[in-house]
Amino acid sequence: MVKADTFERGVHxxxxxxxxxxxxxxxxxxxxxxxxxxxxxxxxxxxxxxNIGEEVKRYQMIGSPPGFVSAPVHASxxxxxxxxxxxxxxxGRMVPSIVIESDGKDExxxxxxxxxxxxxxPDEIKALIRDAGIVGLGGAAFPTSVKLSPPKEKPIDTxxxxxxxxxxxxxxxxxxxxxxxxxxxxxxxxxxxxxxxPRGFIGIEMNKPDAIKVMKDATVGEGDIxxxxxxxxxxxxxxxxxxxxxxxxxxxxxxxxxxxVGVVVQNVGTAVAIYEAVRYRKxxxxxxxxxxxxxxxxxxxxxxxxxxMLSELIEDCGGLVDGAVKVIVGGPMMGFAQxxxxxxxxxxxxxxLVQTEEEFFPSEEYFACIRCGRCIDVCPMGLxxxxxxxxxxxxxxxxxxxxxxxxxxxxxxxxxxxxxxxPIVQFIRLAKSQTKP
Amino acid sequence: xxxxxxxxxLIVSVSPHVRDRExxxxxxxxxxxxxxxxxxxxxxxxGPRAVFVTALCIISSVLSEYLFQKALKRQITISDGSxxxxxxxxxxxxxxxxxxxxxIVGSVVAVVITKQLFGGLGYNIFNPALIGRAFLLxxxxxxxxxxxAPTAQFTALDxxxxxxxxxxxxxxxxxxxxxxxxxxxxxxxxxxxxxxAGSLGETSVILLLIGAAYLLYKRYITWHxxxxxxxxxxxxxxVFGGKEGLFTGxxxxxxxxxxxxxxxxxxxxxxxxxxxxxxGQIIFGIGCxxxxxxxxxxxxFPEGVMFAILLMNCFAPLIDRNVKPELFGAVKEKKR
Numbered sequence: 193m194v195k196a197d198t199f200e201r202g203v204h205x206x207x208x209x210x211x212x213x214x215x216x217x218x219x220x221x222x223x224x225x226x227x228x229x230x231x232x233x234x235x236x237x238x239x240x241x242x243n244i245g246e247e248v249k250r251y252q253m254i255g256s257p258p259g260f261v262s263a264p265v266h267a268s269x270x271x272x273x274x275x276x277x278x279x280x281x282x283x284g285r286m287v288p289s290i291v292i293e294s295d296g297k298d299e300x301x302x303x304x305x306x307x308x309x310x311x312x313x314p315d316e317i318k319a320l321i322r323d324a325g326i327v328g329l330g331g332a333a334f335p336t337s338v339k340l341s342p343p344k345e346k347p348i349d350t351x352x353x354x355x356x357x358x359x360x361x362x363x364x365x366x367x368x369x370x371x372x373x374x375x376x377x378x379x380x381x382x383x384x385x386x387x388x389x390p391r392g393f394i395g396i397e398m399n400k401p402d403a404i405k406v407m408k409d410a411t412v413g414e415g416d417i418x419x420x421x422x423x424x425x426x427x428x429x430x431x432x433x434x435x436x437x438x439x440x441x442x443x444x445x446x447x448x449x450x451x452x453v454g455v456v457v458q459n460v461g462t463a464v465a466i467y468e469a470v471r472y473r474k475x476x477x478x479x480x481x482x483x484x485x486x487x488x489x490x491x492x493x494x495x496x497x498x499x500x501m502l503s504e505l506i507e508d509c510g511g512l513v514d515g516a517v518k519v520i521v522g523g524p525m526m527g528f529a530q531x532x533x534x535x536x537x538x539x540x541x542x543x544x545l546v547q548t549e550e551e552f553f554p555s556e557e558y559f560a561c562i563r564c565g566r567c568i569d570v571c572p573m574g575l576x577x578x579x580x581x582x583x584x585x586x587x588x589x590x591x592x593x594x595x596x597x598x599x600x601x602x603x604x605x606x607x608x609x610x611x612x613x614x615p616i617v618q619f620i621r622l623a624k625s626q627t628k629p
Numbered sequence: 630x631x632x633x634x635x636x637x638x639l640i641v642s643v644s645p646h647v648r649d650r651e652x653x654x655x656x657x658x659x660x661x662x663x664x665x666x667x668x669x670x671x672x673x674x675x676g677p678r679a680v681f682v683t684a685l686c687i688i689s690s691v692l693s694e695y696l697f698q699k700a701l702k703r704q705i706t707i708s709d710g711s712x713x714x715x716x717x718x719x720x721x722x723x724x725x726x727x728x729x730x731x732x733i734v735g736s737v738v739a740v741v742i743t744k745q746l747f748g749g750l751g752y753n754i755f756n757p758a759l760i761g762r763a764f765l766l767x768x769x770x771x772x773x774x775x776x777x778a779p780t781a782q783f784t785a786l787d788x789x790x791x792x793x794x795x796x797x798x799x800x801x802x803x804x805x806x807x808x809x810x811x812x813x814x815x816x817x818x819x820x821x822x823x824x825x826a827g828s829l830g831e832t833s834v835i836l837l838l839i840g841a842a843y844l845l846y847k848r849y850i851t852w853h854x855x856x857x858x859x860x861x862x863x864x865x866x867x868v869f870g871g872k873e874g875l876f877t878g879x880x881x882x883x884x885x886x887x888x889x890x891x892x893x894x895x896x897x898x899x900x901x902x903x904x905x906x907x908x909g910q911i912i913f914g915i916g917c918x919x920x921x922x923x924x925x926x927x928x929x930f931p932e933g934v935m936f937a938i939l940l941m942n943c944f945a946p947l948i949d950r951n952v953k954p955e956l957f958g959a960v961k962e963k964k965r
Contacts, residue, residue, distance in 0.1 A: 203649070205645075205647050205649075206647070360647060432957065432958070436957075442957060442958040443957075443958050444958045444959075445956050445957060445958045445959050448958060517638075517639065517640050518639060518640045518641075518642075518646065519639055520644075520646050522644075524644075524645060524646040524647040525644060525645045525646075525647065526644050526645070527644055527646065528644070529639070529640065529641040529642055529643075529644075529646065530639060530641070531639050531641045532639070533639075545646070547646065551647075559653060559750075559751070560748070560749065560750060560751030560752060561751055562653055562750060562751045562900045562901055563751065563900050563901050563903075563905045564656070564900040564905075565900070565905035565906065565907070566651075568905055568906055568907075568954055569907075571954070572957065573956065573957045574954045574955045574956045574957045574959075575954065575956070576905070576906070576953065576954055578905055579905075579949070595953070596956055599956060599957070602644070604644050604645030607644075607645050607648070608645045608647065608648055608649055609649050609651070610648075610649075611649075611651045611652050611653045611655070611656055612652075612653055612751070613648060613652070615642075615643055617643055617644055617645065618643040621643070
């Protein structure tokens with residue numbers, strides 16, 4: 193038995209990765225139009241830098257960050273700005289967005305290659321990352337340059353690249369590691385240099401033996417970088433769980449951050465984007481998206497321009513099957529169900545999952561909590577989801593805080609395991625929205 | 630706005646979008662299944678009376694749940710197996726010779742008063758089957774303590790009455806109990822296989838343990854309550870159970886007799902009425918064991934498992950309030 197790192201508790205949903213795990217990344221077609229939300233990240237929305245009717249080129253900055261915790265957005269195609277207005281975002285909110293209609297030419301602004309990129313000073317690296325609009329591509333979409341600028345009193349000694357990809361169905365990070373291992377490693381080296389950190393890890397779940405092998409091969413001779421295999425368990429790729437698995441350190445509760453234990457975690461996809469931004473000054477205008485589920489005719493891993501509509505993206509996978517009933521942006525454990533296909537792929541979109549009636553569990557019917565305690569056994573944060581859901585159901589939101597309500601990061605393990613099929617995550621979100629930490 | 634939005638007939642719900650296959654119904658029916666070996670043994674030892682009593686309990690339990698929910702226009706939940714389980718457990722906790730109205734009244738008390746009036750499955754404070762039995766014991770003390778000797782003949786209709794091993798132990802002492810069964814070895818063997826007087830489903834320890842092993846394997850129950858319950862009983866029996874002073878008791882007789890195995894694995898572990906947190910369950914199990922032995926050794930009844938579990942049911946919410954799971958990061962923070 194090979195040694196595998198992990199955390200306590202967690203669940204084992206069916207992986208369903210076989211639909212796309214062996215399919216190389218293909219490029220999606222050039223979108224006819226893109227909708228680029230000015231807020232694709234945590235923090236202040238970008239301010240539009242173009243006007244309706246203006247011609248833009250690929251890579252052109254069209255929204256600038258108004259503050260430190262923010263990120264610029266760029267045109268992902270060349271064409272004409274046809275609208276600047278509120279538009280539906282995959283999170284379900286209406287978000288100010290810039291709509292560009294393609295001119296079919298996909299004309300780029302020129303990029304430049306800097307082969308000496310590994311010797312750039314840290315401040316310049318961070319500035320390049322910031323200007324490229326890079327945010328965490330694992331899904332949280334926190335501006336990367338901010339994460340790479342911890343305050344002085346929080347010394348960082350370890351960088352972890354997150355290649356766990358613990359969400360079922362998703363294989364975008366898996367394919368990226370298999371196909372571009374050198375770029376992943378170069379991205380990690382840039383991050384380590386920006387932070388002045390001597391130690392780097394790449395954590396990969398053991399259900400991706402090919403990725404583990406190529407990443408190990410790519411790090412031969414890199415004494416300060418270690419590839420670690422992780423037990424296949426959800427939510428292994430959650431920041432806190434990953435840090436625990438690899439370093440044994442536990443991020444403190446009540447708003448503690450990875451930097452409190454000297455760690456910065458970045459997704460492998462983010463590392464590749466960082467490499468491209470620092471070496472070629474390439475802004476983040478595309479990402480790998482796994483389009484999957486039994487509801488699409490031909491599941492694929494696609495390289496997609498930011499802002500491409502789901503309706504257009506699904507065309508590349510042969511369209512929807514007749515029994516398709518649910519479209520989820522993200523993975524099945526934490527993703528958002530969509531009511532319309534007219535939503536764009538954003539920087540944080542790691543997958544589009546289309547479920548058929550057979551895959552879908554009728555979640556509107558649920559029963560009283562029978563207090564079986566399974567949710568407590570699986571909660572990676574050591575919470576009591578049973579109690580939280582009951583308190584929220586009864587409207588006792590303040591009391592829920594005594595049960596560490598705000599330490600829940602909504603991984604969904606509790607609702608996954610619940611035999612009464614209670615929407616525990618929904619109850620917890622409700623309680624969070626009705627009270628303050 | 631230039632871009633038109635179309636509606637698609639898509640289902641929207643909160644994450645997670647995949648669920649485990651386990652349901653309340655599957656768990657309840659599995660527990661029912663796990664009790665079958667011991668139930669069949671009871672038919673062998675106590676004959677058609679045992680079949681009659683358990684069938685009556687199950688039918689009355691399921692029917693009273695159905696009628697109650699129908700009358701109050703609530704969702705009918707009899708298919709989840711929990712009313713069936715209450716009836717089954719109540720039946721297994723009755724003497725085989727009880728008159729027909731006892732199973733019926735007991736089932737109504739268990740299902741309607743103890744469970745449904747509190748809001749149905751999930752909301753009841755006490756174990757329904759045990760409240761049903763407690764009610765019957767207080768209402769018809771004579772019928773509820775008249776025990777038939779096992780006949781091991783399915784056709785025997787009139788079994789002779791006798792005392793339970795715990796009754797003999799309490800009234801006449803351990804030597805009389807050994808004499809009754811021949812030798813100490815025979816006593817243990819008969820207790821293990823269930824060839825003794827008692828509530829009809831509690832006697833066959835070995836078959837109950839097979840059912841319990843299935844539940845443990847399927848992770849429908851965990852070791853915490855049964856093991857803490859049984860070890861507390863064993864330790865207290867050894868320390869205080871002997872006539873010749875401290876540390877002279879026979880823990881094995883106490884473990885194998887009465888309703889202990891049925892109670893510890895199948896009734897104290899009832900999700901709804903025990904603590905949810907594993908650490909709390911150990912406290913709960915120790916409490917059950919301590920009260921059981923207090924009643925067995927010092928109380929007026931020979932057996933105390935029922936009252937022990939019911940009393941500890943009262944404490945379950947209190948235990949849950951005060952024993953919390955270990956918050957991620959909290960312990961490390963203190964150590965640092």
